[in-house]
Each structure stands twice: as structure tokens, then as C-alpha cells.
Amino acid sequence: MKSNEIFIIGGAILAAILLFKGQATSSVSRSIPFIYPFSNLLGKAEAQALQTLGSNIETLQSVKQSNLGIAQSILDLERSTADVKISQIQTELDKTQGYIGSQQRIVASSGFPSLAPKGGWQNEAQALLRKFSTAQKGSSLFPDFKLIANQENFGIIQQQAQYEIAQQNIGKANEMVQRQQGEIDRLNEEYQTRFGGISRYG
Numbered sequence: 409m410k411s412n413e414i415f416i417i418g419g420a421i422l423a424a425i426l427l428f429k430g431q432a433t434s435s436v437s438r439s440i441p442f443i444y445p446f447s448n449l450l451g452k453a454e455a456q457a458l459q460t461l462g463s464n465i466e467t468l469q470s471v472k473q474s475n476l477g478i479a480q481s482i483l484d485l486e487r488s489t490a491d492v493k494i495s496q497i498q499t500e501l502d503k504t505q506g507y508i509g510s511q512q513r514i515v516a517s518s519g520f521p522s523l524a525p526k527g528g529w530q531n532e533a534q535a536l537l538r539k540f541s542t543a544q545k546g547s548s549l550f551p552d553f554k555l556i557a558n559q560e561n562f563g564i565i566q567q568q569a570q571y572e573i574a575q576q577n578i579g580k581a582n583e584m585v586q587r588q589q590g591e592i593d594r595l596n597e598e599y600q601t602r603f604g605g606i607s608r609y610g
Contacts, residue, residue, distance in 0.1 A: 490599045494592050501588040508581045514574040533568035
């Protein structure tokens with residue numbers, strides 16, 4: 409045999425072997441499925457992660473509800489504290505308004521207006537009462553104006569003095585009412601500003 413023929417035959421055999429070997433490998437790889445060794449572990453890990461996530465969401469919801477309960481308790485406590493303060497002030501306010509009513513009855517029972525309704529002679533009747541205490545019975549209280557120091561005039565001036573005092577008391581009490589009502593409004597506003605409703609915390 410010639411060397412050329414040997415090469416050709418050898419090449420043909422080699423090609424046949426390689427071809428056969430390639431088909432065998434291909435058929436083996438097609439018939440045996442590839443199994444990823446971690447696929448089972450991955451599925452378990454995914455399932456566990458989903459379960460943990462669900463559990464965490466439930467825990468967070470539970471914590472949120474618990475916190476809302478605590479917030480509501482704090483709001484209730486602060487509202488009660490504010491209400492106690494407001495109730496105390498309201499009681500004082502009611503007393504003040506009752507006092508104003510009693511002074512208004514004195515004013516209404518006097519039957520006549522103030523001696524100086526425009527403010528010209530403030531507290532004139534009270535000053536006259538002091539003069540009565542020092543004047544001699546039957547004499548005039550003024551040298552140029554006849555106002556006899558007697559029981560009848562004393563009664564009239566005393567009634568007018570009570571009217572003046574009542575008017576002064578009403579003025580002072582009205583100022584107190586304004587302060588008391590202002591404090592009640594301030595306490596309510598402070599509660600709303602600092603705490604508000606539970607929806608603020610939801």
C-alpha cells in the first residue's frame with residue numbers, strides 16, 4: 409500500500425470514529441435530563457421567604473394596631489386631663505356669670521340711672537356716703553348746694569352707691585369672664601395642636 413492510501417484510509421476511520429462518537433454523545437445528552445442540584449433547595453428557600461414575609465407583615469400589622477391602641481390611650485388621658493382643667497375653669501366661669509347676674513339685679517332694682525352715666529362723676533354716690541358719715545344730722549353736705557344729711561337722702565344715696573358698686577363689679581367680672589373663656593379656648597386649641605385625633609397616627 410502506498411502511503412497516500414494509508415492516510416486516506418486512516419483519515420476515513422478517524423472520521424468514522426469521531427462521527428460515531430459525536431452521535432453517541434448527542435443521543436446520551438438528549439436521553440438523560442440535566443438535573444440542577446440546587447433547584448430543590450431554591451424552591452424551599454423561596455417558599456420559606458414567602459412564609460417569613462407573610463409572618464413579618466402580620467407582625468407589623470399587629471405592632472401597628474398595638475401602637476394605635478397606645479396612642480388612643482395617650483389621647484384619652486390627655487383629653488381627660490384637659491377636660492378636668494376646663495371643667496374647673498368652667499365652674500369658676502359659671503360662678504362669675506352668676507355673680508354678674510346678682511349685680512345686674514341690684515342695678516335693675518335701683519330704679520334710676522347712675523348719677524353720672526357718661527363718666528363725669530364716677531363713684532359720686534360712694535363719695536357722698538362718706539360725707540354723710542362725717543356730716544352733722546340736718547346740715548347740708550355742700551356749702552353751695554342743699555343736700556340735707558337725713559335718713560331719706562341717705563337711703564337714696566346709699567341705693568345709688570350700691571348701683572355704682574354693682575356696675576363696677578359687673579365690669580370687673582366681665583373682664584374675668586373674658587379671661588376664663590380665653591383659657592378654656594386656649595386649652596382646647598392646645599390639645600388639638602399637640603395631639604389631635606387618632607387619624608393623625610394611623
